[in-house]
Amino acid sequence: MPQTIQIQQYGGPEQMQLVDLPVGEPGPGEIRIRHHAIGLNYIDVYQRTGLYANPLPLSLGMEGAGIVEAVGAGVTHLAVGDRAAYASNPPGSYSQARVMPARTVCKLPDDISFDTGAAMMLKGLTAQYLLKKTLPVEGLQAGDHILFHAAAGGVGLIACQWAKALGLQLIATAGSAAKCQLALDHGAAHAINYRSEDFVARVKEITGGQGVKVVYDSVGKDTFEGSLNVLRPFGLLASFGNASGPVPPFAPGILGNKGSLYMTRQTLFTHIATRESCQAMADDLFAVVRSGAVKIRIDQRYPLAEVARAHTALEARDTTGCSILIP
Numbered sequence: 056m057p058q059t060i061q062i063q064q065y066g067g068p069e070q071m072q073l074v075d076l077p078v079g080e081p082g083p084g085e086i087r088i089r090h091h092a093i094g095l096n097y098i099d100v101y102q103r104t105g106l107y108a109n110p111l112p113l114s115l116g117m118e119g120a121g122i123v124e125a126v127g128a129g130v131t132h133l134a135v136g137d138r139a140a141y142a143s144n145p146p147g148s149y150s151q152a153r154v155m156p157a158r159t160v161c162k163l164p165d166d167i168s169f170d171t172g173a174a175m176m177l178k179g180l181t182a183q184y185l186l187k188k189t190l191p192v193e194g195l196q197a198g199d200h201i202l203f204h205a206a207a208g209g210v211g212l213i214a215c216q217w218a219k220a221l222g223l224q225l226i227a228t229a230g231s232a233a234k235c236q237l238a239l240d241h242g243a244a245h246a247i248n249y250r251s252e253d254f255v256a257r258v259k260e261i262t263g264g265q266g267v268k269v270v271y272d273s274v275g276k277d278t279f280e281g282s283l284n285v286l287r288p289f290g291l292l293a294s295f296g297n298a299s300g301p302v303p304p305f306a307p308g309i310l311g312n313k314g315s316l317y318m319t320r321q322t323l324f325t326h327i328a329t330r331e332s333c334q335a336m337a338d339d340l341f342a343v344v345r346s347g348a349v350k351i352r353i354d355q356r357y358p359l360a361e362v363a364r365a366h367t368a369l370e371a372r373d374t375t376g377c378s379i380l381i382p
């Protein structure tokens with residue numbers, strides 16, 4: 056029977072247990088996939104702690120790559136034996152094999168490894184929709200400054216490289232001098248250690264007092280106010296995560312006072328809700344990775360059974376780039 060990581064209740068990394076679970080046959084619109092590699096994402100922490108609630112017991116994990124083992128009725132874009140990768144709801148990728156909806160599962164090009172596929176789908180599709188579809192009203196033009204928080208992380212290092220390929224001047228924030236250097240090495244135009252420097256003052260300095268048109272903020276609570284303060288009039292705060300905790304409730308008037316700002320809270324799962332949009336975004340990601348403009352950096356690898364160690368490192372801000380689990 057395939058092994059799966061499950062939690063019986065919300066809590067710390069110690070809640071994650073390796074269990075034997077039957078997988079069964081795929082129903083209509085589903086496939087069964089045997090994982091060769093599994094992606095680790097910060098959302099897995101939110102689901103483990105209960106910040107994002109799901110019914111319990113819960114199998115964790117939203118990203119993986121492997122071989123299609125069985126195909127349910129009505130699935131036409133995948134066949135038994137295909138190499139495939141996905142970012143997907145519902146969770147359950149921390150497993151040797153699973154049955155899941157086929158909608159967000161994409162064929163993985165032969166020249167992209169399973170490890171890379173597992174590392175890049177959720178994080179790369181997120182960078183794709185942020186930089187291409189989550190834009191300020193005036194759009195972004197080559198040479199524009201953008202601010203991207205936690206830029207040395209999984210999503211962050213992909214965004215640094217992709218922004219550079221688009222001609223954007225990405226200002227990175229990261230939590231140490233080494234992480235700042237990593238962001239610069241991956242295409243960031245500037246990097247600010249937001250644990251030791253005032254990022255608002257530094258962004259104003261870099262942009263000659265003007266501020267940026269857009270901030271991509273996955274840190275949440277700790278950076279929210281500063282992110283609003285570095286925007287130009289009509290600028291966009293694109294909030295997409297809560298690594299430091301959720302953004303507290305606020306009065307919309309604050310957006311007016313700070314320069315008729317826009318704010319949005321985005322989630323990948325809206326963008327990949329249809330097979331067509333998911334495949335179009337994946338094709339864009341595959342193309343940029345195959346061109347060499349974006350390299351998927353896997354800095355941490357763990358056996359599936361050591362997933363608690365992986366979560367502990369991610370929450371302690373001890374990781375850079377992507378992490379994967381090997382089943």
Ligand SMILES: NC(=O)c1ccc[n+]([C@@H]2O[C@H](COP(=O)([O-])OP(=O)(O)OC[C@H]3O[C@@H](n4cnc5c(N)ncnc54)[C@H](OP(=O)(O)O)[C@@H]3O)[C@@H](O)[C@H]2O)c1
Pocket residue numbers: 095096097098177178181205206207208209210211228229230231234273274277295296297298299300321322323324369370371372373374375376
């Ligand atoms: N909405 C969406 O569609 C979507 C999709 C994918 C990811 N996300 C979000 O994007 C972010 C990045 O995801 P990821 O999987 O690539 O993770 P990651 O960036 O590799 O790891 C999170 C990073 O956040 C930073 N951070 C700042 N304050 C923190 C705190 N108090 N505790 C822990 N970390 C803190 C740390 O970098 P520093 O040490 O450099 O500060 C840490 O390495 C996450 O917030 C995730 O939820 C959202």
